[in-house]
Amino acid sequence: xxxxxxxxxxxGDASLAEIAALGELVCYQKSTAAEARERVxxxxxxILNKVVVDKDFLDAAPKLRLVCESGTGINNIDTGLxxxxxxxxxxxxxxxxxxxxxxxxxxxxxxxxxAFHYNEYARDGRYTAAGIHVDAGHPYTELAGKTLGIVGMGxxxxxxxxxxxxFGMKVIYYSTSGTSHCSEYPSVxxxxxxxxxxxxxxxxxxxxxxxxxxGYKELCKMKPSAFLVNTxxxxxxxxxxxxxAVDEERIAGIGIDVYERxxxxxxxxxxxxxxxxxxxxxxxxxxxxxxxxxRLARAIAENIKKGW
Numbered sequence: 515x516x517x518x519x520x521x522x523x524x525x526g527d528a529s530l531a532e533i534a535a536l537g538e539l540v541c542y543q544k545s546t547a548a549e550a551r552e553r554v555x556x557x558x559x560x561i562l563n564k565v566v567v568d569k570d571f572l573d574a575a576p577k578l579r580l581v582c583e584s585g586t587g588i589n590n591i592d593t594g595l596x597x598x599x600x601x602x603x604x605x606x607x608x609x610x611x612x613x614x615x616x617x618x619x620x621x622x623x624x625x626x627x628x629a630f631h632y633n634e635y636a637r638d639g640r641y642t643a644a645g646i647h648v649d650a651g652h653p654y655t656e657l658a659g660k661t662l663g664i665v666g667m668g669x670x671x672x673x674x675x676x677x678x679x680x681f682g683m684k685v686i687y688y689s690t691s692g693t694s695h696c697s698e699y700p701s702v703x704x705x706x707x708x709x710x711x712x713x714x715x716x717x718x719x720x721x722x723x724x725x726x727x728x729g730y731k732e733l734c735k736m737k738p739s740a741f742l743v744n745t746x747x748x749x750x751x752x753x754x755x756x757x758x759a760v761d762e763e764r765i766a767g768i769g770i771d772v773y774e775r776x777x778x779x780x781x782x783x784x785x786x787x788x789x790x791x792x793x794x795x796x797x798x799x800x801x802x803x804x805x806x807x808x809r810l811a812r813a814i815a816e817n818i819k820k821g822w
Contacts, residue, residue: 515822516577518557520545520565524584528807532815533561536822547571554578559818564776567591572599580604580821582814585801587747589720604817608669609809610801614745615673617800618715621743621769624794626655626713631791655712655739655766658682663711665704665727666718666746667696674715675699686710690718690727708735713743720747730755734764741767745800748773757783760792767792771800 515537519530522541533539542553550565551574560567560575561582572578572595581591583605596603624630635641635649662678664671664687675685675698685699686707694701704727707714714736718724728742728751736742742765744751753774759765770784776798778784787793801810 515558516540516556517559517561517818518542518553519561519584520550520553521563521584522561524563525807525811526802528804528811530811532812533818536815536818551575559822561814562590564590567596569595572596572601580818582817582821584810584814586610587719602821604821606810606813606817609813610803610806611669611673613803613806614670614717614800615677616803617771617796618670618674618717618743618745618769619677621745621771621794621796622657622713622715622741625741625743625767625769625792626657628652628654630794657713660684660712661686661710663687663702663707663714664699665707665714665716665750666690666724667694667699667701668717670745671715671717672696672698674717683713690724692723704732705735708732709737711740712737713741716742716744716746716750718746718750720749724750726750726752728752728755730758733759736765738764739766741765741769743769745771748776754783757787757793761788763789767794769794769796771796772798 517533517537517539519541521544523543545553545565547566551571554560554575556577557575558577559580559582560578561584563584567581578601580602581596583591586605586607588603588605591603593603631652632649658681661684664675667687667689671687678685686702687699688704688707689701733755756768760768784793784795
């Protein structure tokens with residue numbers, strides 16, 4: 515069995531030993547669409563993260579029996595065409611729940627707590643020159659008693675909610691599927707969530723129901739003091755509209771880990787805001803803890819065993 519990993523760089527230093535034990539493992543750090551087609555010609559199993567699986571890809575892989583997504587989202591894979599060709603598709607769910615919740619809260623706490631401002635203030639001489647023991651001009655926001663609005667109450671959303679409980683926050687959520695499975699917290703309409711929340715955090719998949727879900731019109735319904743965090747998928751909240759809302763001070767700030775196009779281009783609106791201090795960016799790392807990647811590698815190996 516030949517196993518080809520087309521973008522192994524995404525796994526960093528995670529051990530792939532369990533996968534290698536199952537057959538001949540060939541790893542490429544990254545692959546363009548053209549390179550991918552050349553590299554899967556004799557592959558029985560393909561592992562990938564962002565490489566697109568379409569007709570041209572499948573035509574180039576006559577022996578292919580299994581596509582393993584090294585992650586949860588499979589919007590890069592034409593699953594219908596794979597089914598027609600008899601190619602199994604397997605993803606990995608749940609491996610990064612704790613990690614994504616942690617990074618979501620890192621964003622929330624840094625935005626509400628002005629962490630980066632305070633660090634710079636203490637380091638660049640302003641604190642020394644101030645003559646008083648506190649930065650009196652920049653009070654931060656206390657989260658206790660505030661409302662956290664969660665867009666998408668799956669496993670990650672629920673984990674984020676339990677952490678909010680510990681901070682003494684009220685939790686509400688909007689179901690992007692239209693089905694409110696979670697009875698522990700109130701399910702509300704999107705408009706109600708936008709209007710009531712002091713912090714909104716997105717944990718939904720990207721699909722036809724969520725693409726462009728939160729644009730400028732929706733952002734204008736939020737409190738001017740509210741923050742929005744997206745560790746779900748890029749494109750659920752319209753990127754240019756988020757920057758516009760921040761620049762016009764219609765919302766207090768945003769924390770973003772996912773993007774419509776990754777990596778960011780240098781002309782991206784996020785990098786040219788009039789209020790960069792209100793925009794916290796991370797490079798799609800919410801899933802990337804050491805522990806999560808180890809779980810992911812083990813799960814990919816299990817998917818190959820079961821799919822083969």
